[in-house]
Amino acid sequence: MAPKLDGYFKQVDKLSETFIDRLRKAVAIPSISADDDRRQDVVKMSEFLVSELTSLGAHVESRPLGPQPGKRDLDLPPVIVARHGSSPDKRTILLYGHYDVQPALKDDGWATEPFALSIDDKGRMYGRGSTDDKGPVLGWLNAIHAHREARIELPVNLLMCFEGMEEYGSEGLDDFIEKEAKPGGFFADADAVCISDNYWLGTEKPCLTYGLRGCNYYSVAISGPGQDLHSGVFGGSAQEPMTDLMRVLGSLVDTNGKIKIPGINEMVAPLSEEEKSIYGGISYTIDNLHESIGSTTGIYEDKENTLMARWRYPSLSVHGIEGAFSAGGAKTVIPAKVIGKFSIRTVPDMESGKVDECVFKHVKEVFAALTSKNTLDVQLMHAGNWWVASPKHWNYTAAAKAVEAVFHTKPDLTREGGSIPVTLTFEKATGKNCLLLPMGSSTDAAHSINEKLDRRNYIEGTKLLGSYLHYVAAEELGG
């Protein structure tokens, strides 16, 4: 039996100006986690959440994380954890969001003051943090608020985890989550996890995100001379590390993105007919790609291959070179030591350690074939695993029904090319299904100037989050 949501929807509409005012107050607090001088504002933002959640009847705790590593006199902002409801008869859903924001200065090119919510006649609400991630975090508060006002009982118990360092590497969070997910911890009885911190694939159609690629990042250092040399004096008589590095980096991938390291492509999970059929239905066009890359230099001419390349196949990018001449103009230097940087986006069923093995073997073989006297050192700089959840899990089927109830359309089931590391942390720590349920759209310019959240995405998104709680409470086990 489908949940009855009309009362809730009406209440959200009724309170919409209150909800926008809540967002206005939050945006006005410049909670920039990367800026030490703004740390007090990050803390102020955490206090705002504590106050709001308390007034909504939640049990709230502000959990200190201690001093920021490497900065003795600066404490990390607290993690705000909250519980709303503890009925043993209800499912318990763990919500994650972050209350810190990216840096922003009017002088960066903002059309409006970044820390003053500014709404234009098309309902675009500009302000730093509007879409990333204050809007979605407040969406959960709004959902509780509207239920409370409409005297509708929440059909699930809610656990909340709102952090203040997401834009600066989530320092301290992984340990915290792992600890609290253990028996007796704050998150111990979670049945599923929902994260609202990403975006629709376009602007019209909501999506549920069930996969993220991983990333293995490598350095290839080649060194020879004891110091940088003058190319006039030594060109032709000394072996040059840059010459070797160009050969090594040129052997990794071709113009059309095909990875040329033996063994990598072989690890990729085969494409089933069932999965293949998904891509055709996704709301996306090649024009969308061209618009977002600002050119027509895409690899594929069709939507299906483009989406598969972004979501379910690995890619290899050469990012740059450390130690070579990188400024404008001309300099006749032979760099003594150059470090190439490249990364591989990983997908199921690539094992991180085996990817490393293939990379190291290939790079060493290419270098050995050069018979160079220079010295090679190839290293993994960091690795983050890919993540894929089952979109057939009740957590997802519930969310899909909620989308239909609010937007009258089935959501696209999407994956993303980039990583959201906390997803994997929650999945590992809780052992439960994680759902990525975005509120904002692809045009929201998170991390950029003129970040915004459309009024529609905020208000209908608040309806979606609340509806999801009803469907996830009612959904039969499955997936």
Next chain:
Amino acid sequence: MAPKLDGYFKQVDKLSETFIDRLRKAVAIPSISADDDRRQDVVKMSEFLVSELTSLGAHVESRPLGPQPGKRDLDLPPVIVARHGSSPDKRTILLYGHYDVQPALKDDGWATEPFALSIDDKGRMYGRGSTDDKGPVLGWLNAIHAHREARIELPVNLLMCFEGMEEYGSEGLDDFIEKEAKPGGFFADADAVCISDNYWLGTEKPCLTYGLRGCNYYSVAISGPGQDLHSGVFGGSAQEPMTDLMRVLGSLVDTNGKIKIPGINEMVAPLSEEEKSIYGGISYTIDNLHESIGSTTGIYEDKENTLMARWRYPSLSVHGIEGAFSAGGAKTVIPAKVIGKFSIRTVPDMESGKVDECVFKHVKEVFAALTSKNTLDVQLMHAGNWWVASPKHWNYTAAAKAVEAVFHTKPDLTREGGSIPVTLTFEKATGKNCLLLPMGSSTDAAHSINEKLDRRNYIEGTKLLGSYLHYVAAEELGG
């Protein structure tokens, strides 16, 4: 009949402390041409030369060069031109040197104050400009001084050209030389040119330098996306300019320095048996190479091939990439536009324009073979020609005899891998033979910290410069 030089030599020895004091006074003036705030010291150094030359009986003029391009309120330092003797029966030798110096700060790592001449117990005279190029410039003054004191008539007329912007690109000098070399100009009656502004190949044996390589410097820009992209989001769906650039830059040269651009090596003048036989006699060892490059990563294991690779064969160096990620750490960027920089050192008989043709053709072909949608733009950034003089010219044979008279050994006949552009300017403007007659040794650390000139090189070098004037006056026409 060999010139009688004993009287001159004795006078030089007698005045040696006076000459060292002259160098001390010159080093004490921090005439750093690259530092606007030191421009008054560059001018002060020019005034010092005017005063010294005048007291030595020369006719001296301080020629203004006008404001420094791009700096309205800052005048270029003057060119000091001087004439000593104007007998129509004598040959006229044009001398070039520079009185400005590289920047130097004690904090850069100098063991002594850079602008206070400091002489250690091995006779090493430390100070900025000691070897580059105040020592050699004062060497000429010392030679005149000793002749005057010993009442020995100079057997040649001298023209002098001492500039104050050499370490900052010799701004304004080319036009000045061209103008003054024309009929009626200050340098119009020069019969030969002598430049003392380079170094011995080692520390024991003097050399005469008769060739320099040229340099054609190229940029290869590859662009695609409208802005930098996130490799997680777009990796695999967008063609990446760095991928293409690695392929292009990897096609230019191999580990052992062999240029792989068709047509380049074919332009190189063939090695005659006569030329080949020169290299074996040069005072140089593979250990010298390893010491100067700070490693054993040289291309050749023998002296002859090493010297030929530096002096008479072209080389290609990849210097770096503009626009890619170049800092430490890891950044997951797909750079939108990357500009590779490389240069080719040119030698006889390579024509600069034909080198460009070969480079452009090759780069475009390699790129075309990639069938990339990205855009390629390959450009020549700057070109300077190679230069080779005839070491059989009387200017050289005279200098060789002077070396034997002072050092009791035949000089090595060397070429250099790098360029000294003013050499070509003088040769073109005057149409006369140019000789590079170095005073300092390979260990003098010009442009580096702890620059020095050995007392022996300065005093015996003063004898050499004076002796050269006697031999060049007496040498029969030839070469």
